[in-house]
Structure formats: structure tokens, C-alpha cells
Amino acid sequence: MTNAENRGLHYEESLLWEKEQGDTSGVDLPPLENMPSRTGVEQRKTIGLPQLSEPEIVRHFVRMSTWNYSIDHGFFPLGSCTMKHNPRLNEKVARLSGFAHAHPMQPVSTAQGALELMHELQHWLAELTGLPGVCLSPAAGAHGELAGMMTIARAHEQQGNAHKKIILTPDSSHGTNPATAVMCGYEVRSISTKGTGRLTVEAFKEALYKTDDKGADIAGMMVTNPNTCGLFETNILEISDLLHEAGGYFYCDGANFNAVVGKVRPADFGADVMHINLHKTFSTPHGGGGPGSGPICCTEELAQYMPVPTVIKAEDGSYALEGVDDRPTTLGVLKAFQGQFGMHVRALSYMMSHGADGLQQVSEDAVLNANYVLKQLSDDYHVPFDGPCMHECLLTDKKQKEYGVSTLDIAKALVEYGYHPMTIYFPLVLQGTMLIEPTETESKETLDSFIETMKNIAADARDGRADKFHDFPVSSPRKRLDEVKAARKPVLRWKEVA
Ligand SMILES: *Cc1c(COP(=O)(O)O)cnc(C)c1O
Numbered sequence: 001m002t003n004a005e006n007r008g009l010h011y012e013e014s015l016l017w018e019k020e021q022g023d024t025s026g027v028d029l030p031p032l033e034n035m036p037s038r039t040g041v042e043q044r045k046t047i048g049l050p051q052l053s054e055p056e057i058v059r060h061f062v063r064m065s066t067w068n069y070s071i072d073h074g075f076f077p078l079g080s081c082t083m084k085h086n087p088r089l090n091e092k093v094a095r096l097s098g099f100a101h102a103h104p105m106q107p108v109s110t111a112q113g114a115l116e117l118m119h120e121l122q123h124w125l126a127e128l129t130g131l132p133g134v135c136l137s138p139a140a141g142a143h144g145e146l147a148g149m150m151t152i153a154r155a156h157e158q159q160g161n162a163h164k165k166i167i168l169t170p171d172s173s174h175g176t177n178p179a180t181a182v183m184c185g186y187e188v189r190s191i192s193t194k195g196t197g198r199l200t201v202e203a204f205k206e207a208l209y210k211t212d213d214k215g216a217d218i219a220g221m222m223v224t225n226p227n228t229c230g231l232f233e234t235n236i237l238e239i240s241d242l243l244h245e246a247g248g249y250f251y252c253d254g255a256n257f258n259a260v261v262g263k264v265r266p267a268d269f270g271a272d273v274m275h276i277n278l279h280k281t282f283s284t285p286h287g288g289g290g291p292g293s294g295p296i297c298c299t300e301e302l303a304q305y306m307p308v309p310t311v312i313k314a315e316d317g318s319y320a321l322e323g324v325d326d327r328p329t330t331l332g333v334l335k336a337f338q339g340q341f342g343m344h345v346r347a348l349s350y351m352m353s354h355g356a357d358g359l360q361q362v363s364e365d366a367v368l369n370a371n372y373v374l375k376q377l378s379d380d381y382h383v384p385f386d387g388p389c390m391h392e393c394l395l396t397d398k399k400q401k402e403y404g405v406s407t408l409d410i411a412k413a414l415v416e417y418g419y420h421p422m423t424i425y426f427p428l429v430l431q432g433t434m435l436i437e438p439t440e441t442e443s444k445e446t447l448d449s450f451i452e453t454m455k456n457i458a459a460d461a462r463d464g465r466a467d468k469f470h471d472f473p474v475s476s477p478r479k480r481l482d483e484v485k486a487a488r489k490p491v492l493r494w495k496e497v498a
């Protein structure tokens with residue numbers, strides 16, 4: 001590494017092992033005297049850690065941290081992920097020492113405030129979904145799906161319905177849906193949404209009554225609403241009625257709750273169990289920015305089967321965590337202790353600071369922003385489904401393909417022009433999809449400048465400048481990767497060059 005690679009205060013960074021110089025040591029300890037080795041032949045000369053000083057190591061990690069693009073850098077329109085701003089107020093509350101330093105093993109009598117907070121969060125989630133049974137412990141959306149589907153499986157098992165082996169799910173569903181159903185021992189039957197982007201009653205009936213036993217083999221369905229095409233399932237009431245008639249349960253994937261929170265209670269369109277991604281709808285940090293959290297909500301009937309613990313309030317006003325002994329019908333414990341408590345604090349802080357009317361405005365603004373982007377880009381990009389969208393809009397590369405520019409090229413061009421790309425090639429029901437979710441937290445100015453960039457990209461493709469796309473990005477520290485090679489021959493281990 002030479003300083004020539006660190007230009008304009010943008011730092012390249014080699015591995016710590018590559019930085020290490022010769023036979024130096026990062027620490028200065030006096031040699032040990034009169035201390036015979038007790039490790040004998042096992043004694044090691046080195047443990048292979050790079051020998052660098054503290055400032056060198058601090059710089060290494062701080063420089064690398066600046067390579068992470070985040071929602072705090074700029075616009076992050078990743079569809080299906082709800083990358084919204086996380087208000088700093090939530091962080092402040094989560095750092096209050098009574099919350100931050102609570103320990104899951106401390107006596108319940110000394111953690112009453114923390115339990116009250118969880119009880120209050122359960123209450124808000126029950127109100128917003130219309131589903132009174134709440135378990136906060138699942139650690140992410142996918143984990144919530146597992147908790148919810150295990151709850152359904154447990155209910156069928158306890159009710160003598162072990163013959164119900166099929167879970168229905170639309171072909172546009174998020175990959176975690178069929179994966180979860182299979183993990184719970186079910187067979188997945190896909191419902192076609194081809195050409196419509198929505199569930200139709202006809203396609204649903206076709207899947208429900210595929211074998212001629214009037215749906216007796218159907219254990220349930222997993223449906224995201226609004227769905228992964230950014231559309232509200234307008235036939236959901238009729239569909240959930242048909243499902244319930246056949247004795248199936250409706251698992252609602254609540255990852256898109258941001259579009260309807262405060263407007264629609266999923267219980268009212270037939271949901272029996274639902275997970276909520278606190279890190280999407282209720283603004284707690286995502287993945288690498290902090291652990292996620294995926295509580296589930298369910299009907300009173302199913303609540304007896306869902307995992308423990310739930311926080312319960314005794315008649316004397318004290319709070320306790322319900323265990324297996326308190327609710328013997330439960331499927332058991334799915335996650336250590338009570339789940340990601342820090343996320344519970346942030347989510348409740350977000351809910352209470354917005355209030356009921358503020359949460360309604362969240363969904364209204366999220367939908368407005370997505371429709372603004374959709375409308376502004378609908379001349380330049382192919383819009384596969386007519387009419388307004390919910391909180392995210394779906395485009396495809398059909399028009400650009402004619403000029404030799406693909407969705408991947410458009411995503412890489414966005415990187416070149418300083419934007420995190422949208423979600424690409426998902427959902428899988430169409431070719432070359434681009435799913436854009438601006439969220440309610442972006443200003444009109446940000447949206448306008450993103451729209452202008454997207455329009456310029458479309459114009460470049462139209463005007464015969466397709467060639468320039470194939471090398472994009474050219475200004476980023478890592479240029480265009482060979483995606484196929486990266487997937488087929490990943491280099492996962494550093495080897496010293498001899
Ligand atoms: C994000 C998402 C999930 C999974 O949630 P994680 O918290 O990432 O595990 C499931 N379904 C849909 C529709 C999603 O968008």
C-alpha cells in the first residue's frame with residue numbers, strides 16, 4: 001500500500017496481516033524472568049496475530065467502517081426492506097441505564113420497569129394488528145415466521161389435524177415463506193399470480209381444491225399483504241374466508257406493515273398469525289446495524305400454542321414472564337430469555353413518540369412517496385401492473401433491454417451516481433424487476449434527485465449510450481465484479497503470498 005492509493009481522503013485498506021512489518025511487536029512487555037514454561041513442547045512462538053500498534057489497528061477498523069453504505073449516508077430505496085430513518089430519540093431511550101444495563105437473569109422483582117415496557121409494546125402490537133396474543137421473543141422476521149408456523153403446526157397437531165400437510169403461498173412470495181413452511185414439515189403449493197400481481201379468487205380456488213377433497217389437506221396459507229409487488233391484496237377477505245372454511249390458518253407475513261400501519265388491522269382481513277419486523281415498520285436498526293426483532297401476534301384461539309414467554313400482569317399490578325408451566329399447551333421456548341430487549345425499547349419509543357395519528361401518517365406518507373416515484377418514472381420505465389401502488393413500486397427493464405441495458409446495469413449505474421440501488425430481480429414473477437421503496441422519511445428533494453438520475457439513465461440507454469453501462473461503477477473502490485465468478489468461485493480465505 002502506498003499513499004498514492006489514499007487520495008482525496010478516501011482510504012484504501014489492506015488486511016492487517018499485509019500491513020504487519022517484519023518481526024515487530026504491538027506491545028512492549030519486559031521479558032519474564034525466573035518463569036519456567038509450563039507448556040513444554042506445546043509452547044508456541046507466535047499465535048499468528050498481526051503485530052501492529054493500537055493507532056494502526058484503530059485506523060484499520062475505522063477506515064473500513066467508512067466503506068459501509070448506510071441509511072445515515074443517503075437514500076436507500078431497497079424494496080421489501082423498509083430502510084427508513086431510525087430516529088435518534090429511540091437510541092437515547094435505549095441507552096438509559098435502567099434499560100441498557102438490565103440483565104435477563106436478574107430477579108423479576110428488580111426488572112418491573114423493563115417488563116412493563118414489554119407489556120406495553122405487546123399492547124400496542126395487539127391493538128395495531130387486532131391480534132391479542134403476542135410473543136416478543138423471535139429475533140427477526142424469518143424467525144417470527146418460524147414461530148408463527150410452528151404455532152399453526154402445534155394447533156393442528158393438538159386438534160388432531162395431522163393430515164393437513166399443505167401450505168399455500170403465492171409464487172411472488174418472499175423466499176422465507178416457502179422455506180419456513182418446509183422447515184415445519186409442510187409441503188408447499190404455489191398459487192399463481194402471473195400477469196395479475198395479485199391473488200385472484202380463481203387461482204386461489206385452483207390451488208385450494210387441487211385434490212378433490214375440498215381442501216381437507218390444507219394446513220394454511222402464507223401471504224404478505226401488501227404483497228411483494230407493492231400491491232394490496234384486494235380479494236383477501238374472500239380468500240381468507242375460503243381458507244377458514246377448509247380449516248386452514250392464515251399466516252400473514254407482516255414485513256410490509258409499514259404501508260398499512262394504523263390504517264388496517266390484519267385480523268380484520270382474516271389473519272390468524274402474523275410477524276412484525278420491528279426493524280422495518282417500527283424503525284429499529286437492521287441487521288448489521290443491530291439485531292432485528294420479529295414478534296408474532298395471533299388470535300386468542302392460537303395464543304395458547306405460541307412460544308413462551310409473554311409478559312403477563314398480575315392482579316396486584318406486578319409483571320411476570322409466563323413460562324412453560326403457566327401455559328402447558330405452548331410449543332415451548334424458541335429463543336433465550338425474552339428476545340432482543342433493546343429493540344423492544346426502540347420500537348415502543350418510536351410508537352409512543354408518533355402516537356396513533358403519527359403512525360397513520362407514516363403509512364400515508366410511505367404510500368404517497370412510492371406513488372410519486374412510480375408516477376414520475378412511468379414514462380421512462382415499464383410499469384407491469386396498472387394503478388397506484390402501496391409503499392413500494394415495481395418497474396422492469398423491458399424498455400431498456402431493447403437497447404442492451406439490463407436491470408443489473410441500471411443498479412450499477414446508480415452506484416456510480418451515488419445511490420444505493422433498489423432491490424433487483426425480486427419478486428421473481430416477472431423479468432428484470434426493480435422494486436423501489438422510498439419510505440416516508442425521505443424529502444421531496446431527495447426523491448426528485450433520485451428520479452432525475454433514473455430518468456438520465458433511461459435517456460442514456462435510449463440515446464445509444466448503452467456501452468458506458470457495462471463498466472459501471474467506475475468511481476467506487478471496487479469496480480464491476482464478475483458476479484458469476486464471485487458466486488461460483490468465492491475466495492473465502494486469505495492466503496499469504498509466498
Ligand atoms: C424482510 C422480509 C422477511 C424477512 O425478515 P427478516 O427480518 O429479514 O428475517 C420476510 N418476508 C418479507 C416479505 C420481507 O420483506
